Amino acid sequence: MLHSEEERASMEHVLGSGFHEHQLLEAAGNWPVSGPIAWWGGPLDVEQLAARSVGLVCSALNALSTPPLRAASATADIAAAFASSAHLRIAGENTQGFAPHSGFYRTADGWIRTHANYPHHESALKSALGMSSGSGIADALAGLPAHDAQERIVAAGGVAARVRSRQQWLSSAEGKVAGNGHWAQFSMRPLASALFWKYDPRAGLPLQGLKVLDLTRVIAGPTATRTLAAFGAQVLRVDGPRLPELPWQHVDTGFGKRSTVLDAKSAAGRAKIHELLQDADVVILGYRPGALAAAGFGRDELAQRYPRLMIAELGAWGFSGPWAQRRGFDSVVQAATGIAQAYSGDGRTPGALPVQALDHATGYGLAAAIIALAGARSAQGRTGAVRFSLARTAHALFALDEGREYPADFGSGVQLRQMDSSYGMLEYVPPPFSFAGHAMDYPHPPAPYGESKPAWS
Known part of the structure; x- marks a missing residue:
């Protein structure tokens, strides 16, 4: 309820x-x-x-x-x-829907969800990964741990969240505060x-x-x-x-x-x-x-x-809490809070509402x-x-x-x-x-x- x-x-x-x-x-x-x-x-x-x-x-x-x-x-x-x-x-x-670089990417130890619908967020994503075009984003993220990739993108002014289970979110400092x-x-x-x-x-x-x-x-x-x-x-x-x-x-x-x-x-x-x-x-x-x-x-x-x-x-x-001033969108919140994992049809690949x-x-x-x-x-x-x-x-x-x-x-x-x-x-x-x-x-x-x-x- x-x-x-x-x-x-x-x-x-x-x-x-x-x-x-x-x-x-x-x-x-x-x-x-x-x-x-x-x-x-x-x-x-x-x-x-x-x-x-x-x-x-x-x-x-x-x-x-x-x-x-x-x-x-x-x-x-x-x-x-x-x-x-x-x-x-x-x-x-x-309408356009999600932009090409908004979505799930595999990382070295899991998954991350990016949001790059707005040009300034797409630019921040590329800058965080040290590239001028989006052609290598998947390869760059595949070589990084999900948490490191998330923090690197956020520090550059972008929007991303690693995919977590519901329990992982609830046990985190940001998750405990957000549910209060x-x-x-x-x-x-x-x-x-x-x-x-x-x-x-x-x-x-x-x-x-x-x-x-x-x-x-x-x-x-x-x-x-x-x-x-x-x-x-x-x-x-x-x-x-x-x-x-x-x-x-x-x-x-x-x-x-x-x-x-x-x-x-x-x-x-x-x-x-x-x-x-x-x-x-x-x-x-x-x-x-x-x-x-x-x-x-x-x-x-x-x-x-x-x-x-x-x-x-x-x-x-x-x-x-630690994430209060962090940028966020519906899709990224889904990834962080356990929704994306809940909608993983095969138990491995994250999904969405x-x-x-x-x-x-x-x-x-x-x-x-x-x-x-x-x-x-x-x-x-x-x-x-x-x-x-x-x-x-x-x-x-x-x-x-x-x-x-x-x-x-x-x-x-x-x-x-x-x-x-x-x-x-x-x-x-x-x-x-x-x-x-x-x-x-x-x-x-x-x-x-x-x-x-x-x-x-």
């Missing part, structure tokens, strides 16, 4: 009526997700993780109002949403001001008017903000000028948002971000822990300067937590912050103990929709939600990357 009984009780104590996670575990009448909870198969119950994280969004939304709002989901839609990038077509073209605490780690504080967003039952969508500043990248954080945008939030994503997002990834996670570029390392960029924060309801920090704090955008600094602001943080490995489930489940959990915080702020006059990490989501996945079923037949398959955009015609997976009995869609296509005005509309 995502939480033990003690953890659920603690969550309810913190957020009161704003966040009833126990609804996910009650009888079918209160379960906001319909359909069989089996479709991928495999040694870990990824379907339960997916269904519960999406169901948690529905439960948090439904708790905003009495009587409850009618947000719901279906497992066929959840399955499609967790593989959204694989289904996306941009002007008829498929609740899946969603809340901290609350009183709110003096009465001027903040509140749920309006007259609004067309439940989060209409909620201003969300999105300082995230890749999949998990952008999935959270894409979800908030689907329910009416005004989301402005801010990227830096030096490390642009991958174009197809921006499209996949950019529905319903606007996009701007600001340099947090410059005085002008920092001033503009602070100007946006003055009126924001939520900020989501998705860079490595400490990276934004160095520019003055750490959690404690923001809470002090903007008392009514809700703050969400996302990291790969947690927020303390059927989808980037750590990213997506964390993203939906993050969206649910933000909605719950907004509800607590409206009902109780308190605000707060929440933290998630991919490694902690991996821990939650291993903790799921429901009986496994054979994969279910979903029949007609994925139902894609079409929307015209500045990138051409998009074929895409819609949000995995219905609201008030109607299937949902995103309010508008992804904005052209970086071209939106850095202001609230």
Whole structure:
């Protein structure tokens, strides 16, 4: 389960009526997700993780109002949403997926997983191995112990993790810390001001008017903000000028948002971000822990300067311990935490989850937590912050103990929709939600990357 009984009780104590996670575990009448909870198969119950994280969004939304709002989901839609990038077509073209040098490599004493989708990480990987091209990467890694290769790549600014068993991860210093605490780690504080967003039952969508500043990248954080945008939030994503997002990834996670570029390392960029924060309801920090704090955008600094602001943080490995500031992605976390070994079909070659489930489940959990915080702020006059990490989501996945079923037949398959955009015609997976009995869609296509005005509309 995502939480033990003690953890659920603690969550309810913190957020009161704003966040009833126990609804996910009650009888079918209160379960906001319909359909069989089996479709991928495999040694870990990824379907339960997916269904519960999406169901948690529905439960948090439904708790905003009495009587409850009618947000719901279906497992066929959840399955499609967790593989959204694989289904996306941009002007008829498929998305790229993993880059050539992202993957498993055999080492002198095991395996390592690299991540080189971004050009700067590919460059760091090559630099760490002393080569100018990628043609010799496999040979170079085959001559190194897995731990040495991992540390060499990380020291060069790259991203990699050696493949470990679950027990090896849990017995390591970084593994012990990463598994600590609740899946969603809340901290609350009183709110003096009465001027903040509140749920309006007259609004067309439940989060209409909620201003969300999105300082995230890749999949998990952008999935959270894409979800908030689907329910009416005004989301402005801010990227830096030096490390642009991958174009197809921006499209996949950019529905319903606007996009701007600001340099947090410059005085002008920092001033503009602070100007946006003055009126924001939520900020989501998705860079490595400490990276934004160095520019003055750490959690404690923001809470002090903007008392009514809700703050969400996302990291790969947690927020303390030896790996807290290490770069990480879903696939690399899978390798380190024992998932890759669990999916080793032949007992030797590592494997992977059927989808980037750590990213997506964390993203939906993050969206649910933000909605719950907004509800607590409206009902109780308190605000707060929440933290998630991919490694902690991996821990939650291993903790799921429901009986496994054979994969279910979903029949007609994925139902894609079409929307015209500045990138051409998009074929895409819609949000995995219905609201008030109607299937949902995103309010508008992804904005052209970086071209939106850095202001609230």
